[in-house]
Amino acid sequence: MTTQGRKTAAPRKRRTYHHGDLRQALVDATLALIAKEDVGAVSLREVARRAGVTAAAPYHHFRDKNALLAAVAEEGYRALNQRMEEALARTRAPDLAGRVRALGRCYVSFAVEHPAHYRVMFREEWGDEEKYAAVHEEGMRAFQRLLELTAEASAASGGKVDMETLAFNIWAWVHGLASLWNEGPLRKKTGSDSISPLLERSLDLLVMLIVGS
Incomplete structure:
Protein backbone atom coordinates (compact mmCIF):
# COMPACT_ATOMS: atom_id res chain seq x y z
CA MET A 1 0.00 0.00 0.00
CA THR A 2 1.33 3.42 -0.95
CA THR A 3 0.70 6.76 0.64
CA GLN A 4 0.27 8.49 -2.71
CA GLY A 5 -2.88 10.58 -2.78
CA ARG A 6 -3.56 10.05 0.92
CA LYS A 7 -4.03 13.06 3.14
CA THR A 8 -1.84 13.11 6.18
CA ALA A 9 -3.29 14.47 9.40
CA ALA A 10 -1.93 17.82 10.43
CA PRO A 11 0.16 17.63 13.57
CA ARG A 12 -1.84 18.55 16.64
CA LYS A 13 -0.80 21.92 17.93
CA ARG A 14 0.13 22.12 21.58
CA ARG A 15 -1.93 24.64 23.50
CA THR A 16 0.14 27.42 24.95
CA TYR A 17 -0.61 29.72 27.84
CA HIS A 18 0.42 33.25 28.55
CA HIS A 19 2.01 34.01 31.88
CA GLY A 20 -0.55 33.72 34.64
CA ASP A 21 -2.88 31.37 32.76
CA LEU A 22 -1.13 28.06 33.32
CA ARG A 23 -2.09 27.70 36.97
CA GLN A 24 -5.80 28.07 36.21
CA ALA A 25 -5.50 25.77 33.20
CA LEU A 26 -4.09 23.07 35.46
CA VAL A 27 -6.86 23.57 38.02
CA ASP A 28 -9.47 23.34 35.24
CA ALA A 29 -7.86 20.18 33.86
CA THR A 30 -7.89 18.68 37.34
CA LEU A 31 -11.60 19.40 37.75
CA ALA A 32 -12.36 17.84 34.37
CA LEU A 33 -10.39 14.73 35.31
CA ILE A 34 -12.17 14.38 38.67
CA ALA A 35 -15.56 14.81 36.99
CA LYS A 36 -14.77 12.10 34.46
CA GLU A 37 -12.99 9.66 36.77
CA ASP A 38 -12.28 10.53 40.41
CA VAL A 39 -9.77 12.21 42.71
CA GLY A 40 -7.65 9.08 42.68
CA ALA A 41 -6.98 9.56 38.97
CA VAL A 42 -5.28 12.91 39.53
CA SER A 43 -1.53 13.15 39.03
CA LEU A 44 0.58 16.08 37.94
CA ARG A 45 1.66 14.18 34.84
CA GLU A 46 -1.89 13.34 33.76
CA VAL A 47 -3.14 16.86 34.47
CA ALA A 48 -0.26 18.29 32.44
CA ARG A 49 -1.13 15.98 29.54
CA ARG A 50 -4.75 17.05 29.61
CA ALA A 51 -3.78 20.72 29.80
CA GLY A 52 -1.48 20.27 26.81
CA VAL A 53 1.76 21.23 28.57
CA THR A 54 4.96 19.41 29.43
CA ALA A 55 5.14 17.08 32.42
CA ALA A 56 7.47 19.52 34.15
CA ALA A 57 5.19 22.55 33.72
CA PRO A 58 2.93 21.98 36.76
CA TYR A 59 5.92 22.16 39.10
CA HIS A 60 6.23 25.86 38.35
CA HIS A 61 3.03 26.32 40.35
CA PHE A 62 2.51 23.20 42.49
CA ARG A 63 5.06 21.26 44.51
CA ASP A 64 2.99 18.06 44.40
CA LYS A 65 -0.45 16.59 43.78
CA ASN A 66 -1.81 17.77 47.12
CA ALA A 67 -0.79 21.34 46.39
CA LEU A 68 -2.76 21.15 43.14
CA LEU A 69 -5.78 19.67 44.90
CA ALA A 70 -5.51 22.37 47.57
CA ALA A 71 -5.85 24.98 44.81
CA VAL A 72 -9.01 23.23 43.64
CA ALA A 73 -10.38 23.18 47.20
CA GLU A 74 -9.54 26.84 47.74
CA MET A 84 -23.19 32.83 50.71
CA GLU A 85 -22.32 36.53 50.83
CA GLU A 86 -24.74 37.31 48.01
CA ALA A 87 -27.53 35.20 49.52
CA LEU A 88 -27.15 36.71 52.99
CA ALA A 89 -27.08 40.22 51.52
CA ARG A 90 -30.56 39.53 50.12
CA THR A 91 -31.79 38.14 53.45
CA ARG A 92 -30.93 40.46 56.33
CA ALA A 93 -31.51 40.39 60.08
CA PRO A 94 -33.80 39.84 61.90
CA ASP A 95 -34.98 37.15 59.45
CA LEU A 96 -33.08 34.27 61.07
CA ALA A 97 -35.22 31.62 59.37
CA GLY A 98 -34.59 33.21 55.98
CA ARG A 99 -30.85 33.27 56.52
CA VAL A 100 -30.78 29.64 57.68
CA ARG A 101 -32.63 28.72 54.49
CA ALA A 102 -30.26 30.84 52.39
CA LEU A 103 -27.10 29.22 53.77
CA GLY A 104 -28.50 25.70 53.56
CA ARG A 105 -29.68 26.27 50.01
CA CYS A 106 -26.30 27.75 48.99
CA TYR A 107 -24.35 24.84 50.46
CA VAL A 108 -26.39 22.02 48.93
CA SER A 109 -26.90 23.73 45.57
CA PHE A 110 -23.18 24.44 45.25
CA ALA A 111 -22.29 20.83 46.07
CA VAL A 112 -24.72 19.47 43.48
CA GLU A 113 -23.71 21.95 40.77
CA HIS A 114 -19.96 21.58 41.42
CA PRO A 115 -19.41 17.97 42.51
CA ALA A 116 -15.74 17.92 41.45
CA HIS A 117 -14.91 20.84 43.73
CA TYR A 118 -17.03 19.32 46.48
CA ARG A 119 -15.14 16.01 46.42
CA VAL A 120 -11.90 17.84 47.12
CA MET A 121 -12.96 20.51 49.61
CA PHE A 122 -13.17 18.27 52.69
CA ARG A 123 -10.09 16.10 52.37
CA GLU A 124 -8.28 15.19 55.57
CA GLU A 125 -5.04 16.73 54.32
CA TRP A 126 -6.43 20.26 54.72
CA GLY A 127 -6.35 19.75 58.48
CA ASP A 128 -2.73 20.91 58.36
CA GLU A 129 -3.60 24.57 58.86
CA GLU A 130 -0.04 25.80 58.43
CA LYS A 131 0.70 23.91 55.22
CA TYR A 132 -2.66 24.66 53.63
CA ALA A 133 -3.40 28.03 55.18
CA ALA A 134 -5.41 29.41 52.26
CA VAL A 135 -7.78 26.42 52.19
CA HIS A 136 -8.19 26.60 55.96
CA GLU A 137 -8.94 30.33 55.84
CA GLU A 138 -11.60 30.01 53.16
CA GLY A 139 -13.16 27.01 54.89
CA MET A 140 -13.34 28.88 58.18
CA ARG A 141 -15.00 31.84 56.46
CA ALA A 142 -17.83 29.55 55.45
CA PHE A 143 -18.09 27.92 58.87
CA GLN A 144 -18.01 31.30 60.64
CA ARG A 145 -21.21 32.33 58.89
CA LEU A 146 -22.88 29.24 60.27
CA GLY A 158 -32.16 31.52 76.18
CA GLY A 159 -28.88 29.67 75.94
CA LYS A 160 -30.50 26.25 76.11
CA ILE A 170 -26.59 21.72 60.67
CA TRP A 171 -23.35 21.17 58.76
CA ALA A 172 -23.73 17.40 59.01
CA TRP A 173 -27.35 17.70 57.83
CA VAL A 174 -26.68 19.68 54.66
CA HIS A 175 -23.39 17.91 53.94
CA GLY A 176 -25.03 14.51 54.19
CA LEU A 177 -27.92 15.59 51.99
CA ALA A 178 -25.57 16.85 49.28
CA SER A 179 -23.23 13.84 49.48
CA LEU A 180 -26.02 11.27 49.31
CA TRP A 181 -27.48 13.07 46.32
CA ASN A 182 -24.16 13.34 44.51
CA GLU A 183 -23.29 9.70 45.13
CA GLY A 184 -26.68 8.52 43.86
CA PRO A 185 -28.72 6.97 46.72
CA LEU A 186 -31.06 9.94 47.18
CA ARG A 187 -31.60 10.34 43.44
CA LYS A 188 -32.64 6.69 43.31
CA LYS A 189 -34.87 6.88 46.39
CA THR A 190 -36.67 10.03 45.28
CA GLY A 191 -36.83 9.07 41.61
CA SER A 192 -36.12 12.71 40.76
CA ASP A 193 -33.59 14.41 38.53
CA SER A 194 -33.58 17.52 40.72
CA ILE A 195 -32.73 17.86 44.38
CA SER A 196 -34.71 21.10 44.68
CA PRO A 197 -38.04 19.65 45.94
CA LEU A 198 -36.30 17.53 48.57
CA LEU A 199 -34.01 20.39 49.51
CA GLU A 200 -36.88 22.80 50.11
CA ARG A 201 -38.79 20.27 52.22
CA SER A 202 -35.61 19.57 54.18
CA LEU A 203 -35.05 23.27 54.79
CA ASP A 204 -38.63 23.61 56.05
CA LEU A 205 -37.92 20.90 58.60
CA LEU A 206 -34.51 22.30 59.50
CA VAL A 207 -35.91 25.79 60.11
CA MET A 208 -38.75 24.38 62.20
CA LEU A 209 -36.26 22.54 64.43
CA ILE A 210 -33.88 25.47 64.77
CA VAL A 211 -36.11 28.53 64.76
CA GLY A 212 -39.49 27.03 65.54
CA SER A 213 -41.21 28.57 62.54
Whole structure:
Protein backbone atom coordinates (compact mmCIF):
# COMPACT_ATOMS: atom_id res chain seq x y z
CA MET A 1 0.00 0.00 0.00
CA THR A 2 1.33 3.42 -0.95
CA THR A 3 0.70 6.76 0.64
CA GLN A 4 0.27 8.49 -2.71
CA GLY A 5 -2.88 10.58 -2.78
CA ARG A 6 -3.56 10.05 0.92
CA LYS A 7 -4.03 13.06 3.14
CA THR A 8 -1.84 13.11 6.18
CA ALA A 9 -3.29 14.47 9.40
CA ALA A 10 -1.93 17.82 10.43
CA PRO A 11 0.16 17.63 13.57
CA ARG A 12 -1.84 18.55 16.64
CA LYS A 13 -0.80 21.92 17.93
CA ARG A 14 0.13 22.12 21.58
CA ARG A 15 -1.93 24.64 23.50
CA THR A 16 0.14 27.42 24.95
CA TYR A 17 -0.61 29.72 27.84
CA HIS A 18 0.42 33.25 28.55
CA HIS A 19 2.01 34.01 31.88
CA GLY A 20 -0.55 33.72 34.64
CA ASP A 21 -2.88 31.37 32.76
CA LEU A 22 -1.13 28.06 33.32
CA ARG A 23 -2.09 27.70 36.97
CA GLN A 24 -5.80 28.07 36.21
CA ALA A 25 -5.50 25.77 33.20
CA LEU A 26 -4.09 23.07 35.46
CA VAL A 27 -6.86 23.57 38.02
CA ASP A 28 -9.47 23.34 35.24
CA ALA A 29 -7.86 20.18 33.86
CA THR A 30 -7.89 18.68 37.34
CA LEU A 31 -11.60 19.40 37.75
CA ALA A 32 -12.36 17.84 34.37
CA LEU A 33 -10.39 14.73 35.31
CA ILE A 34 -12.17 14.38 38.67
CA ALA A 35 -15.56 14.81 36.99
CA LYS A 36 -14.77 12.10 34.46
CA GLU A 37 -12.99 9.66 36.77
CA ASP A 38 -12.28 10.53 40.41
CA VAL A 39 -9.77 12.21 42.71
CA GLY A 40 -7.65 9.08 42.68
CA ALA A 41 -6.98 9.56 38.97
CA VAL A 42 -5.28 12.91 39.53
CA SER A 43 -1.53 13.15 39.03
CA LEU A 44 0.58 16.08 37.94
CA ARG A 45 1.66 14.18 34.84
CA GLU A 46 -1.89 13.34 33.76
CA VAL A 47 -3.14 16.86 34.47
CA ALA A 48 -0.26 18.29 32.44
CA ARG A 49 -1.13 15.98 29.54
CA ARG A 50 -4.75 17.05 29.61
CA ALA A 51 -3.78 20.72 29.80
CA GLY A 52 -1.48 20.27 26.81
CA VAL A 53 1.76 21.23 28.57
CA THR A 54 4.96 19.41 29.43
CA ALA A 55 5.14 17.08 32.42
CA ALA A 56 7.47 19.52 34.15
CA ALA A 57 5.19 22.55 33.72
CA PRO A 58 2.93 21.98 36.76
CA TYR A 59 5.92 22.16 39.10
CA HIS A 60 6.23 25.86 38.35
CA HIS A 61 3.03 26.32 40.35
CA PHE A 62 2.51 23.20 42.49
CA ARG A 63 5.06 21.26 44.51
CA ASP A 64 2.99 18.06 44.40
CA LYS A 65 -0.45 16.59 43.78
CA ASN A 66 -1.81 17.77 47.12
CA ALA A 67 -0.79 21.34 46.39
CA LEU A 68 -2.76 21.15 43.14
CA LEU A 69 -5.78 19.67 44.90
CA ALA A 70 -5.51 22.37 47.57
CA ALA A 71 -5.85 24.98 44.81
CA VAL A 72 -9.01 23.23 43.64
CA ALA A 73 -10.38 23.18 47.20
CA GLU A 74 -9.54 26.84 47.74
CA GLU A 75 -11.30 27.79 44.50
CA GLY A 76 -14.35 25.84 45.62
CA TYR A 77 -14.49 27.52 49.01
CA ARG A 78 -14.07 30.96 47.45
CA ALA A 79 -16.99 30.31 45.11
CA LEU A 80 -19.12 28.98 47.96
CA ASN A 81 -18.31 31.97 50.14
CA GLN A 82 -19.25 34.37 47.37
CA ARG A 83 -22.60 32.65 46.97
CA MET A 84 -23.19 32.83 50.71
CA GLU A 85 -22.32 36.53 50.83
CA GLU A 86 -24.74 37.31 48.01
CA ALA A 87 -27.53 35.20 49.52
CA LEU A 88 -27.15 36.71 52.99
CA ALA A 89 -27.08 40.22 51.52
CA ARG A 90 -30.56 39.53 50.12
CA THR A 91 -31.79 38.14 53.45
CA ARG A 92 -30.93 40.46 56.33
CA ALA A 93 -31.51 40.39 60.08
CA PRO A 94 -33.80 39.84 61.90
CA ASP A 95 -34.98 37.15 59.45
CA LEU A 96 -33.08 34.27 61.07
CA ALA A 97 -35.22 31.62 59.37
CA GLY A 98 -34.59 33.21 55.98
CA ARG A 99 -30.85 33.27 56.52
CA VAL A 100 -30.78 29.64 57.68
CA ARG A 101 -32.63 28.72 54.49
CA ALA A 102 -30.26 30.84 52.39
CA LEU A 103 -27.10 29.22 53.77
CA GLY A 104 -28.50 25.70 53.56
CA ARG A 105 -29.68 26.27 50.01
CA CYS A 106 -26.30 27.75 48.99
CA TYR A 107 -24.35 24.84 50.46
CA VAL A 108 -26.39 22.02 48.93
CA SER A 109 -26.90 23.73 45.57
CA PHE A 110 -23.18 24.44 45.25
CA ALA A 111 -22.29 20.83 46.07
CA VAL A 112 -24.72 19.47 43.48
CA GLU A 113 -23.71 21.95 40.77
CA HIS A 114 -19.96 21.58 41.42
CA PRO A 115 -19.41 17.97 42.51
CA ALA A 116 -15.74 17.92 41.45
CA HIS A 117 -14.91 20.84 43.73
CA TYR A 118 -17.03 19.32 46.48
CA ARG A 119 -15.14 16.01 46.42
CA VAL A 120 -11.90 17.84 47.12
CA MET A 121 -12.96 20.51 49.61
CA PHE A 122 -13.17 18.27 52.69
CA ARG A 123 -10.09 16.10 52.37
CA GLU A 124 -8.28 15.19 55.57
CA GLU A 125 -5.04 16.73 54.32
CA TRP A 126 -6.43 20.26 54.72
CA GLY A 127 -6.35 19.75 58.48
CA ASP A 128 -2.73 20.91 58.36
CA GLU A 129 -3.60 24.57 58.86
CA GLU A 130 -0.04 25.80 58.43
CA LYS A 131 0.70 23.91 55.22
CA TYR A 132 -2.66 24.66 53.63
CA ALA A 133 -3.40 28.03 55.18
CA ALA A 134 -5.41 29.41 52.26
CA VAL A 135 -7.78 26.42 52.19
CA HIS A 136 -8.19 26.60 55.96
CA GLU A 137 -8.94 30.33 55.84
CA GLU A 138 -11.60 30.01 53.16
CA GLY A 139 -13.16 27.01 54.89
CA MET A 140 -13.34 28.88 58.18
CA ARG A 141 -15.00 31.84 56.46
CA ALA A 142 -17.83 29.55 55.45
CA PHE A 143 -18.09 27.92 58.87
CA GLN A 144 -18.01 31.30 60.64
CA ARG A 145 -21.21 32.33 58.89
CA LEU A 146 -22.88 29.24 60.27
CA LEU A 147 -21.56 29.97 63.76
CA GLU A 148 -22.99 33.47 63.61
CA LEU A 149 -26.44 32.10 62.81
CA THR A 150 -26.32 29.41 65.47
CA ALA A 151 -25.22 32.01 68.03
CA GLU A 152 -28.43 33.90 67.28
CA ALA A 153 -30.47 30.73 67.53
CA SER A 154 -28.81 29.88 70.83
CA ALA A 155 -29.54 33.36 72.20
CA ALA A 156 -33.17 33.07 71.08
CA SER A 157 -33.46 29.83 73.05
CA GLY A 158 -32.16 31.52 76.18
CA GLY A 159 -28.88 29.67 75.94
CA LYS A 160 -30.50 26.25 76.11
CA VAL A 161 -28.85 25.21 72.84
CA ASP A 162 -25.08 25.08 72.47
CA MET A 163 -24.27 27.07 69.34
CA GLU A 164 -21.24 24.98 68.30
CA THR A 165 -23.10 21.68 68.64
CA LEU A 166 -25.97 23.16 66.66
CA ALA A 167 -23.52 24.34 63.96
CA PHE A 168 -21.97 20.89 63.70
CA ASN A 169 -25.39 19.27 63.32
CA ILE A 170 -26.59 21.72 60.67
CA TRP A 171 -23.35 21.17 58.76
CA ALA A 172 -23.73 17.40 59.01
CA TRP A 173 -27.35 17.70 57.83
CA VAL A 174 -26.68 19.68 54.66
CA HIS A 175 -23.39 17.91 53.94
CA GLY A 176 -25.03 14.51 54.19
CA LEU A 177 -27.92 15.59 51.99
CA ALA A 178 -25.57 16.85 49.28
CA SER A 179 -23.23 13.84 49.48
CA LEU A 180 -26.02 11.27 49.31
CA TRP A 181 -27.48 13.07 46.32
CA ASN A 182 -24.16 13.34 44.51
CA GLU A 183 -23.29 9.70 45.13
CA GLY A 184 -26.68 8.52 43.86
CA PRO A 185 -28.72 6.97 46.72
CA LEU A 186 -31.06 9.94 47.18
CA ARG A 187 -31.60 10.34 43.44
CA LYS A 188 -32.64 6.69 43.31
CA LYS A 189 -34.87 6.88 46.39
CA THR A 190 -36.67 10.03 45.28
CA GLY A 191 -36.83 9.07 41.61
CA SER A 192 -36.12 12.71 40.76
CA ASP A 193 -33.59 14.41 38.53
CA SER A 194 -33.58 17.52 40.72
CA ILE A 195 -32.73 17.86 44.38
CA SER A 196 -34.71 21.10 44.68
CA PRO A 197 -38.04 19.65 45.94
CA LEU A 198 -36.30 17.53 48.57
CA LEU A 199 -34.01 20.39 49.51
CA GLU A 200 -36.88 22.80 50.11
CA ARG A 201 -38.79 20.27 52.22
CA SER A 202 -35.61 19.57 54.18
CA LEU A 203 -35.05 23.27 54.79
CA ASP A 204 -38.63 23.61 56.05
CA LEU A 205 -37.92 20.90 58.60
CA LEU A 206 -34.51 22.30 59.50
CA VAL A 207 -35.91 25.79 60.11
CA MET A 208 -38.75 24.38 62.20
CA LEU A 209 -36.26 22.54 64.43
CA ILE A 210 -33.88 25.47 64.77
CA VAL A 211 -36.11 28.53 64.76
CA GLY A 212 -39.49 27.03 65.54
CA SER A 213 -41.21 28.57 62.54
